[in-house]
Amino acid sequence: MKHDIIAEPGILEVSNLHVAFGRPKDRVSVVNGVDFSLAKGEVLGILGESGSGKSVMLRSLMGLFPRRTHVTGHVRLAGQDLLAMDKKTLRNIRGRDVSMIFQEPMTSFDPVFTVGRQITETIRRHDGVSEQDAQARALELFELVAIPSAKSRLTNYPHEMSGGMRQRVMIALALACRPKVLLADEPTTALDVTVQIQILLLLRELQREMGMSVVFVTHDIGVAAEVADRIGVMYAGRFAELAPTRAAILTPRHPYTRGLLAATIHGQQRGDHIETIPGAPPNLAHLPTGCAFAPRCGRSVAACTEKMPEMTVFGKTHMARCYNPEPSQI
């Protein structure tokens, strides 16, 4: 699908991405046609509930799939299709041009190697420098992400660090080879609120300094609002809405986005009315025909249950997949 919202091709172009798991007979489609383009220096926040396919989508941008995964579509990084490239080239790109931050900093590190070693091995893998140089770089990175007494921290094992520190190390690791694109998979979800804000600010700052493009997956609208330039709302493996952050939060057009915003408890007080979305997210193994949100949607029309609506463009940069969008409101 072509869209003319971003004129020049972005650093990362994703088109018609489908991901399904399992053997052909009991295949579960998790990502059902995702298209987007990420501009240089842009932060795209991807918002979705559990099971919306946001994490799988993010990982497929790096070609990280479990066994028996069926993938179609294109993921182009600076024009090269990651999904079509041979293993060796892909590995050269991973960790160097594209890198990733995971949700659980505890389980994302190999527990039996020191964090320093886990960073230097990446540096050496991609830059082929000596262990000594790699260590010096690791130390710089530690200082960059503001880890106190960085030098001694390099020899720590992951379990010897606090959650916030581990996530800082994770960021240092991701930035080790100055990637063009950073993929962040709920990097602050496991953190306390006082630590979360530190990490968000750190990411924001480093992103600006390094001019990186970031895809930031989260289920927390507040977090997305803090970091993203643009927000894509995913539902059942597709983008329901894709819009600049301000528009997405203030004038959502898709009923799901609006419902999500309304149901998010943020600043409401006892007695305030909260509008909730009825029901639960759909079972990916048995998706309804038509719009996957239709069964829970208060605005659904007859067409909704028949055919999946196409992305509709509202204004210049605002897109939603809906036959009966919310009225634009200020």
Add this chain to the structure above:
Amino acid sequence: MKKSVTGKIAALLIGTMLSAGTALADGGTLRIAMTSSDVPVTTGMPNNGFEGMRFLGYPVFEPLVDWDLSSADKPADIRPGLAESWEIDPEDTKRWIFHLRPDVEFHDGSAFDADAVVWNLERFFDETSPQFDQAGSAIVRGRNPILDSWEKIDDMTVAITTKYPASYFPYIMSYMLIASPAAFETANSDWNEYGKAPSGTGPFKVTNVTPRVSVELSRNDDYWNPDRIAKLDHIQLFPMPEPTTRLAALRSGQVDWIEVPPPDAIPGLEGAGFNVVTNTYPHVWPWEFDTTEGSPFADVRVRQAANYAVNREGIVALMNGTAAPAKGFFDVDSPLFGSPENDYTYDPEKARALLAEAGYGPDNPVHAKILTSTSGSGQMLPVQMNEYLQQTMAESGFDIDLEMTEWGSLLVALRNPPGTAPTMDADALNISFASSDISYLAKYFHSKNASPVSQNWGAFGTPETDALLDQIETTFDAEKQAELTAELHAKIVDQAPWLFIVHDLNPRAMSEHVKGFVSAQSWFQDLTSVYIEE
């Protein structure tokens, strides 16, 4: 140059390979696989029963009274050993005088004399002596319970006194071997040390002992009897308790000689060019009946019936001809067999008739439990043989229950009277015995030797047989003694205190390279005549 080195190495390797497959040809080394589970003790009083005596007793050490093993045609008898002659003190029928052989040296070069004999007697019979040997003593005393005291008469004469007169005392003395006192001192008065470099007077010397693996014997070139200087350079002895292992070792050329090949393998061995040697020897494989009250075998008719119920030919077939039917304690051809009334042929009808007389019938079979071991010295193939007996005796009205235990437990059972716990309620024990001389008759059949005193386990005894035995013990005239023995034996056959089944034919298999072996009718064998011919 380089090439020749490689060549040498290759030759060396090939040489080693060959040596693994065949014997070291020069001079001749005989490699024997024994049935024992361990290397018998090498201190001059080997354990592991008569197999130990066979290979680590007589070839290395000698008794005062030795066995003549030179003939395959007649039962082996005693001959002068380290004693040139012996006689009874005319004044005391309990006192025996031994005249020692002069000019005999131990392997260590020390001289053999009366002091050495006394020293060895003290080794076994005097707990206070420094050379007292607990383990050896148990074995010697078990075989020689009647020795009472000794005295050195002069350097070449020793007198030994028994507890009661026993005409067969010289036979008993054949089981006590003489070891070098000097070597004991060299070994720091420690029998374990002694075992590593023992010293006897025999035609072979022990040159290497690897516990549980092997013993190497080498020819004693200075042996006192030039006629019996060994032809072999070396003998290597390997313990191999598993028959299959022995068979595999022989067939794959690891050894030249195995004891007791599995009978079923004999045709195959012969087909493959191995020699299987068998000969009769004084061995009997019986059931010892419990003749006490409460046992079905208390009734002589039942005992006789059992003897008629056994298909001895069948067992011989089962053993592939490595056994001979036994109709008594001695072989039928022995002059000591006598002329009993009963000739125990396979006669189920007669057996049934006898049982009917005793009050048993087809609906009322004789229930009896037999205790035996799964293996053991001289036990032949106890499991299969007993299972076969169980099968065939059923025809005649015996309902036999087999209890299998291991060798050790069976020996324990033998030592305990019927009805006690170790005997596991058995009505008969199946355990094989030596029948090489008349000393055994008293042990097995005199009521004074009923268990737990000695090996008359079933407490058999009749006034007649007891009286005959007493008479034999005090009869020193050989002819008279033989006459009485034959009379006694006939009575014993008729009384059937045992189920006489078979005599072992002592099969041993050897490769075609083994020459010069004369299979004596004995538990023991002379290895001096043997040689290896490639």
Add this chain to the structure above:
Amino acid sequence: MTSYAKDTGSEFPSVSSYRDLKVQESPGYWAMVRKRILRDPVTLISAAILLVIILSAILAPVLAPYDPYVGNIMTRMKPVGFEGHLLGTDETGRDMLSRLLFGGRLSLIAGVVPVSIALLIGGSLGITAGFFGGLVNTVIMRVTDVFYAFPSILLAIAICGMLGTGLFNTLLSLTLVFIPPIVRISESVTTQVRNLDFVEAARASGAGSFALMRYQVLPNVLAPILVYTTSLVSLSIILAAGLSFLGLGVSAPAAEWGLMLNSLRQMIYIDPVLAALPGVLIFATSMCFNLISDGLRSAMDVRLKV
């Protein structure tokens, strides 16, 4: 997913009206396990073979053409296919087929009985230790450690060698051998389960220790313990046969595969096929138990999280 609508309503029928409510049944865990096993050909085939072996052992008196303890010395050691003896005869002329059929009984008993008793004892001890923790745990586990300090075969041989031969002693020694590993595995899974919130929640409901163990812990630890235990059956069969092989297990003339293997060993040069038969059966049976254990393991390892 229509449950949401109820959230706003507040009128509910009275409790008593729920007594006869028609409720949709749901397949439980074991039903799922069954379903998964039925889709696993390897496990099904192993189970079928094992069933044949078990049935033929049970029905041995009916199936066996001859008395396994009576033979004819004239027709001894006949090869497989010998007239009248489908699988030949053994060294005293007994019918091999009959002996193998009967032999399955003792071998299966030797495989199943010690493991079952050990499961009962070891499972109870392990679950108790895991559930109560503290001193109870310390005492049970330290004693188990001592038993665990012996390699299993060594322990079995030592016990059997000391107690003497016979089926009972074999079963006893193998039982003792299998108790410690079962205690360990039970203790560890119980400790895991005990610390789960649902046990806490049930404890908070005022349930006593016994009820907690019976209703909350046991159903959740049974599957892993069972899986582990089935894998021990194979080991038990091999060990029992090994003991007989050494002459420390059941004794002749019993028809038992290990013992038959031992007594037929001498025939391996004469008729290797015949001599190999009991070994093949030991192997097949133990293989079946192992495969079934593996099948159970994967069938029971349901990642229940959605």
Add this chain to the structure above:
Amino acid sequence: MLSFILRRLLQAIPILFGVSVMVFLMVQMIPGSPLDLLLPPDASPQLIEQMKEAYGFDKPAWQQYLLWLWQLLHGNLGYSIFNGAPVADELFDALGNTFVLAIPAAFTGFGLGILLGVSAALSQGGPLDKLLSAIAITGVSLPHYWFAIVMVVIFSVNLNWLPAQGMQFTGVPTTLAGFKSMILPVITLSLIPMGVVARVVRAAVLEVMSQEFVNTLHAKGLWDRSVLLHVMKNAAPATLAVMGLQFGYLLGGSILVETVFNWPGSGNLLNLAIFRRDIPVMQATIIVLAAFFVLLNLIVDIAQALIDPRIRR
């Protein structure tokens, strides 16, 4: 780390104590007197009493135990009833012979097992996985003593390539004949460890590969071999644990294989001792093997802690 090692050592002491009590109790269960076999069948009661006294069997059990333990702690394993030899000499000879088999068998079994397990895990679900898993399960299901006999028939008797039995050397093999005599026993012994290790390694590698950090490793662009290194190091503690147990079984369980091959090892010695009711040898063999097993587990614990820092506590 040092404190960890010390603590583990201290923990081993009560276990060893328990082991000694158990061994003693087991030996006490033996029916009949241990001297029965040694004494001649017609031994007099006096002789029996005298022997009992000489061997200390006339004392109450607890005194016998304490005496034995005291001797044990002084490194005195006692003297064989059967041949009066110091048990230690014979036992350490025998252990040496067992080690000569167990160590190569461990290398073979563990090496093959790891290779099989890793290869199977890497091709999980595929035909190679099925094949390798089948080999592994065969390894654990085969009665290895039977397998040994089959091997002897083939390689010794029919082909005459390898010796059927016996240890063709003392100490360590230096000749070709020596090596050849080891081949069949080593292969037989390595069968079970191969199977068990393969299965454990496969499971452990799969478990590790399912962990999130493996994604990180891939995301870093590491080569497969580097990822495998990480996976292996993580799977190592579980593998080590089972290898420790299996090595113990190789020592203790060699009895069957040693019987088939007539190998003068510790299993053979124990079998003999049982056969002869030679209590000092039995006790010593069992307790030394058990102590070795405890030590082995200790080493495994320490090795695990060295590999995985989380265990050091």
Add this chain to the structure above:
Amino acid sequence: MIGQVPTTGADRMQRILADARDRGGPGQPMLILKDIKRHFPIRKGVMNRTVGHVQAVDGVSLTVMKGEILGVVGESGCGKSTLSRLMMRLVEPDTGEMIFDGDLVDDKVGLTTRRLRRQMQMVFQDSFSSLNPRMPIEETIAFAPMMNGSSRSDAIAAARALLDQVGLSAAMFARRYPHELSGGQRQRVNIARALAVNPRVVILDEAVSALDKSVEAQVLQLLIRLQEEMDLTYVFVSHDLNVVRYISDRIAVMYLGRIVETGSVDEIWDNPRHPYTQALLASIPSLDPDRRTMAAPIYGDPPNPINPPSGCRFRTRCPFAETCCEMHDPAAVTLPGSSAHAVSCHMENEASGHSRVGTNARIAEVTQ
């Protein structure tokens, strides 16, 4: 009780007091915790000696009024989960006492644990692990009543009724197993399970934290409805300030095993006095792309509870920390004018010697 229509405050109190189990009357708080402490030992070293303690809960005093919802908020590791378990007596306190509606909770002289648990129940965070995976959910719900003497048929019928009441159709769901339910549905089952013994107090330990946003709101509304209908008292433990604000009447802020500030929702929100409370509030993402957070209010992670800082535990991260904070534990000070607002900070205590006493220092001033 089932089927009653929610009513207003005064009526509610009337009904709470009408409960036959009420003993203390209107003035008696439902639950009083007095200086409760619970330390978990850490064993280490050669002799496995205790070398330290995790000071999970270190001297907490708290009052829960009848019919109110008390929110307990804090970061992970602050001891709030241990506090919940202490209240349920799933964990025994080392020291301190707990008074339930006027009765001392003590197995020997007062209210027994068993009787306490009939009046107080708990909902755990992990909806999955708090349900027995091998039991149909109706049996899980009926378990507690059955253990307390109900017949099986009564308990099952009541369980089904409860299922309907928490919004799960009994006819559809009663026989289902936990794995067949979604997270929100499971949490409803957990709530039904807690309500099955007809408790007066329910402790909700992070009860909605693991749920998706759209489901979280549903469950929160359900909780509020049930609280009103069944006249319950809640202790709502959570790390999510937004949620705590939404549901609670009063809030207690915990930091490293201690309560640092308590007060009504409005007091806490509008006038947070403890620097930690301020930091917490300032850390909430704004949800307004135009007013993004520009600086983190405090730096670093909470310290390890094994060796907490001396004196005021927050001092290591507090921009206002001075020597007195290191030397002394701050006592709880009730703010003048608002009887319910108490703060444990030296800056509120005239006698502390802190240089900023009475300045009403705001953390935002330092960080901006």
